[in-house]
Amino acid sequence: MKIALDAMGSDDRPAPDVAGAVLAAREYGIGIILVGDEPKLKAELAKHATAGLDLSIVHAPSAIAMTDHVEAIKAKRDSSMNLAIKLVRDKHAAAFVTAGNTGAAMAAAIAGPFLLGRIKGIKRPALTVTLPTATGRVLLLDVGANADVKPEYLYQFALMGSLYAEKVLRVNQPRVMILSNGEEEGKGPQVVREAYALIKSSPINFLGNAEGRDISKGSADVIVCDGYVGNVVIKSSESLAKVLIGFIKSEINKRPIAKIGALLAKPAFDALKALLDPSEQGGAILLGVDGVVIIGHGSSDAKAIKNAIRVAKQAVEGNVIEHIRAGLQEAQTLA
Amino acid sequence: MKIALDAMGSDDRPAPDVAGAVLAAREYGIGIILVGDEPKLKAELAKHATAGLDLSIVHAPSAIAMTDHVEAIKAKRDSSMNLAIKLVRDKHAAAFVTAGNTGAAMAAAIAGPFLLGRIKGIKRPALTVTLPTATGRVLLLDVGANADVKPEYLYQFALMGSLYAEKVLRVNQPRVMILSNGEEEGKGPQVVREAYALIKSSPINFLGNAEGRDISKGSADVIVCDGYVGNVVIKSSESLAKVLIGFIKSEINKRPIAKIGALLAKPAFDALKALLDPSEQGGAILLGVDGVVIIGHGSSDAKAIKNAIRVAKQAVEGNVIEHIRAGLQEAQTLA
Numbered sequence: 159m160k161i162a163l164d165a166m167g168s169d170d171r172p173a174p175d176v177a178g179a180v181l182a183a184r185e186y187g188i189g190i191i192l193v194g195d196e197p198k199l200k201a202e203l204a205k206h207a208t209a210g211l212d213l214s215i216v217h218a219p220s221a222i223a224m225t226d227h228v229e230a231i232k233a234k235r236d237s238s239m240n241l242a243i244k245l246v247r248d249k250h251a252a253a254f255v256t257a258g259n260t261g262a263a264m265a266a267a268i269a270g271p272f273l274l275g276r277i278k279g280i281k282r283p284a285l286t287v288t289l290p291t292a293t294g295r296v297l298l299l300d301v302g303a304n305a306d307v308k309p310e311y312l313y314q315f316a317l318m319g320s321l322y323a324e325k326v327l328r329v330n331q332p333r334v335m336i337l338s339n340g341e342e343e344g345k346g347p348q349v350v351r352e353a354y355a356l357i358k359s360s361p362i363n364f365l366g367n368a369e370g371r372d373i374s375k376g377s378a379d380v381i382v383c384d385g386y387v388g389n390v391v392i393k394s395s396e397s398l399a400k401v402l403i404g405f406i407k408s409e410i411n412k413r414p415i416a417k418i419g420a421l422l423a424k425p426a427f428d429a430l431k432a433l434l435d436p437s438e439q440g441g442a443i444l445l446g447v448d449g450v451v452i453i454g455h456g457s458s459d460a461k462a463i464k465n466a467i468r469v470a471k472q473a474v475e476g477n478v479i480e481h482i483r484a485g486l487q488e489a490q491t492l493a
Numbered sequence: 494m495k496i497a498l499d500a501m502g503s504d505d506r507p508a509p510d511v512a513g514a515v516l517a518a519r520e521y522g523i524g525i526i527l528v529g530d531e532p533k534l535k536a537e538l539a540k541h542a543t544a545g546l547d548l549s550i551v552h553a554p555s556a557i558a559m560t561d562h563v564e565a566i567k568a569k570r571d572s573s574m575n576l577a578i579k580l581v582r583d584k585h586a587a588a589f590v591t592a593g594n595t596g597a598a599m600a601a602a603i604a605g606p607f608l609l610g611r612i613k614g615i616k617r618p619a620l621t622v623t624l625p626t627a628t629g630r631v632l633l634l635d636v637g638a639n640a641d642v643k644p645e646y647l648y649q650f651a652l653m654g655s656l657y658a659e660k661v662l663r664v665n666q667p668r669v670m671i672l673s674n675g676e677e678e679g680k681g682p683q684v685v686r687e688a689y690a691l692i693k694s695s696p697i698n699f700l701g702n703a704e705g706r707d708i709s710k711g712s713a714d715v716i717v718c719d720g721y722v723g724n725v726v727i728k729s730s731e732s733l734a735k736v737l738i739g740f741i742k743s744e745i746n747k748r749p750i751a752k753i754g755a756l757l758a759k760p761a762f763d764a765l766k767a768l769l770d771p772s773e774q775g776g777a778i779l780l781g782v783d784g785v786v787i788i789g790h791g792s793s794d795a796k797a798i799k800n801a802i803r804v805a806k807q808a809v810e811g812n813v814i815e816h817i818r819a820g821l822q823e824a825q826t827l828a
Contacts, residue, residue, distance in 0.1 A: 292736045302674055305682040339637055339724035347640040347721045370728025374736040386682045387722045389674035391729055393705025398730050401627045401709040402737055405768065409761035418757055426744035433740065 160212075161470050162251035165194035166221035166238040167258035168463065169456045175257060176202040178463020183211040185464065186471055191251055193218050193242040216241060222262045224456055231265045239263060244272035246449045253450035253470035255441065257458040260285070264303055267444055267451045274449035277479060279486045282307070283446030284315045285385065285453070286322065287392060290433050293376035297323050297332075299445065301388035312336065312353035312382050313360065314486075318445040319380035320362050321485045326476030329379045335368035337383035337391075343367065349384070357382075360489060399434050403427075440465030443473055445482070450474055495547070496805050497586035500529035501556035501573040502593035503793045510592060511537040513798020518546040520799065521806055526586055528553050528577040551576060557597045559791055566600045574598060579607035581784045588785035588805035590776065592793040595620070599638055602779055602786045609784035612814060614821045617642070618781030619650045620720065620788070621657065622727060625768050628711035632658050632667075634780060636723035647671065647688035647717050648695065649821075653780040654715035655697050656820045661811030664714045670703035672718035672726075678702065684719070692717075695824060734769050738762075775800025778808055780817070785809055 161182075165175040172194055179190040180203075189212035192199050196217040203213065218238035222230050231240065239258055243266050245251040254274075256263050267274050268283060276283060284300035299315050300307070316334050323332035336354055338346030343354060345367060357364045368381050373391065383391075410417055432438065440462060441454035450473045454466040496517075500510040507529055514525040515538075524547035527534050531552035538548065553573035557565050566575065574593055578601045580586040589609075591598050602609050603618060611618060619635035634650050635642070651669050658667035671689055673681030678689060680702055692699045703716050708726065718726070745752055767773065775797060776789035785808045789801040 292739065305674055305680075305685075337725060339640055339721045345640075347719075350640075350721070370725040370730075371732035373729050374733045383725075384682075386674045386685070387725055390672060390705040390718075390722055390726060394708050394726055395705075395729060395733050397706035398709045398733055399737060402734060402765065404627065406758075406761050406765055409764045410758055413760055415757050422750050422753055423741075423745055423758055425748055426741050429744045430737065430741055 159471065159474055160189035160191055160251045161253045161255055161467055162191045162193060162242040162245040163463075163467065164238045164242045164254070164256035164258055165192040165199055166218070167256040167454070168458045169224065171221070172198055172202050174458055174460050175463055177206065177460035178458070178467065179213060180206045180208060180211065181460055181464040182467035183213050186468065188212065188471060189214070190467065191216055191242075191245055193245070194221065194238040195219075216245065222259050224259050226259055226262060228261045228265045231262050231270045235271050239266045240270055240272055243267060243270060243274060247272050247274055252474045253452065255452045255454070255466050255470050257441075257454035257456055257463060257466065260302065260453050263451070263453045264444060267447045267449070274447050274451070276446055277448045277483055277486065279490065280318075280446040280482070281314060282311045283444050284318065285442045286319065286445045287442045288327070288439060289373065289392070289395070291374050291376035296373060296376065296378060297327070297380045298373065298388055298391065299382055300385035301392050301442065302385045303444065304385040307349060307384040309349055309352035309356055312349065312384070313356040314446070315382040316357045316362050316364070316380070317360070317485055317489060318482050319382055321481045322443070322445060322478055323379050325481045326472050326478050331363050332379040333365050334362050334380045334382070335365045335372060335378040337381050337387060338367040338369065341367055341369060361492065403430070438465060440467075440469045443469060445478070448479060450479065494806065494809055495524035495526055495586045496588045496590055496802055497526045497528060497577040497580040498798075498802065499573045499577045499589070499591035499593055500527040500534055501553070502591040502789070503798065504559065504791045506556070507533055507537050509793055509795050510798055512541065512795035513793070513802065514548060515541045515543060515546065516795055516799040517802035518548055521803065523547065523806060524549070525802065526551055526577075526580055528580070529556065529573040530554075551580065557594050559594050561594060561597060563596045563600045566597050566605045570606050574601045575605055575607055578602060578605060578609060582607050582609055587809045588787065590787045590789070590798075590801050590805050592776070592789035592791060592798060592801065595637065595788050598786070598788045599779060602782045602784070609782050609786070611781055612783045612818055612821065614825065615649060615653075615781040615817070617646045617649070618779050619653065620777045621654065621780045622777045623662070623774060624708065624727070624730070626709050626711035631708060631711065631713060632662070632715045633708065633723055633726065634717055635720035636727050636777065637720045638779065639720040642684060642719040644684055644687035644691055647684065647719070648691040649781070650717040651692045651697050651699070651715070652695070652820055652824060653817050654717055656816045657778070657780060657813055658714050660816045661807050661813050666698050667714040668700050669697050669715045669717070670700045670707060670713040672716055672722060673702040673704065676702055676704060696827065738765070773800060775802075775804045778804060780813070783814060785814065
């Protein structure tokens with residue numbers, strides 16, 4: 159398996175991107191095609207022990223900046239993002255990974271000059287993440303691809319999320335819920351109520367409405383929502399966790415005796431840090447695109463890049479695209 | 494000042510409701526009219542030292558249950574919720590407080606048999622809470638009254654939130670933001686983008702789009718959103734905080750040495766607990782209703798009831814209704 163990495167993606171590019179590629183090639187025994195400024199990538203690779211690893215470079219003369227607008231994907235035709243996507247389109251790579259500009263990456267996959275396009279029948283792709291819960295992890299989608307949705311989009315998110323949870327994350331009969339502002343059927347915005355009816359009448363293992371509290375309680379394996387509320391949830395949760403931990407630390411530092419306590423309790427905090435660490439998550443998958451597309455945090459370090467590549471590898475091995483294609487056809491036959 | 498308390502509101506009614514009323518009457522020196530089952534309330538009051546306190550009882554033969562549907566507000570005409578609202582309508586009390594069924598309380602205020610109605614010109618009332626942030630508190634509205642909104646509703650939420658922050662919470666020139674899924678103008682669902690334009694062209698001190706992370710970062714004094722996303726945010730935040738603290742505790746309990754540490758760090762955790770304690774918040778205010786309406790958690794204890802009464806008292810003293818009325822007229826004159 160070869161994976162095309164936009165090596166000019168992260169905020170500190172290309173150092174973390176290249177280091178992450180080296181880690182992934184070694185740990186997973188897969189091939190990585192680094193796409194970006196060749197001299198820079200060569201110089202960066204020279205800092206690592208790469209003997210025996212399947213690492214190659216494809217030169218890209220330009221790169222998309224985090225501050226670029228989505229339109230840059232058309233203007234910068236020869237950007238590392240576009241050329242890495244092109245490798246997937248032309249079957250030279252099985253998946254695309256970037257830690258770059260999320261909006262541009264989605265545009266490159268769906269509407270760029272070398273677009274992969276949508277899986278036939280899918281109305282809108284959904285940006286999909288997993289979040290830690292009290293009991294494991296939950297798949298949340300959409301977290302930012304579609305600010306405005308229609309009931310059918312939410313139904314398709316439920317279908318794609320369920321298939322991804324089952325085939326890639328190996329969850330048996332994934333429990334699917336829809337995010338609302340009340341437990342009972344009939345609660346929530348109109349689009350949610352209409353999507354509820356669609357999902358309920360499908361073969362999806364549907365548990366009904368999730369409330370905000372169900373996300374971290376672990377009440378579901380998959381929770382679907384529009385990209386606006388999903389994006390607000392992930393960003394507010396990440397920030398709240400930081401603020402809480404910062405608060406505990408500052409309170410501890412106010413009191414010498416508490417400081418000693420904190421030192422002794424350090425393993426507990428380290429475990430929490432690992433649980434919340436976004437670099438463990440690696441990246442979000444853009445489900446619904448006809449190709450595996452993984453988008454990581456701009457602040458990715460080498461470990462985060464490695465884990466984003468792991469997410470890509472798992473999606474390829476789980477045949478997620480084929481399963482969504484088949485699942486969609488089956489649903490249409492049933493309907 | 495007299496405040497009408499639905500004494501049959503909380504999950505454990507009427508014990509916490511009555512105990513909270515006694516605390517509030519003593520601490521704030523105000524009158525509380527307890528509305529509910531008279532024999533039960535008398536028996537409950539007898540458990541407290543009430544000499545010199547301005548506490549009275551208005552009998553209500555029925556009560557709204559947490560499991561009741563909103564329609565119960567019409568069926569149970571003589572419920573404690575309706576009769577407490579009636580005291581405000583008839584000017585026997587300056588504010589209404591309940592820890593009961595949120596949907597029923599909103600319905601009682603806006604559409605019940607003794608409705609207070611909306612302030613003239615206000616399209617939709619908004620359920621409004623304050624949340625702790627890294628730097629203080631932020632006012633978030635709407636958190637559940639309106640799952641579907643129009644741009645004008647969001648604009649009015651911004652206006653009401655700004656006036657409440659200024660006149661009741663004494664924030665100088667409150668910084669107002671609108672919740673979206675991207676920082677830049679033009680990001681977000683259509684309704685948010687249209688509301689952005691309305692708020693921007695008003696005299697409100699508008700800082701533009703807030704992302705999820707801005708809520709607990711303290712980037713704004715007031716953040717407006719629809720009741721669906723607002724409800725998801727407060728419920729997911731509350732649950733996440735619980736899960737994080739539970740996780741730290743369970744990690745600590747795994748290790749004897751960490752246990753000692755935790756004991757020493759206890760003051761830090763106690764400070765965190767106080768910060769997150771929903772009973773400190775007291776209750777949400779339903780802004781836009783022509784009368785002060787405060788709705789607390791069903792799980793309220795005496796302290797939470799007392800604090801909900803405090804929120805009511807502050808809103809009355811801050812003349813929030815008159816300020817919203819005047820602010821709305823001024824905005825309409827300018828437009």
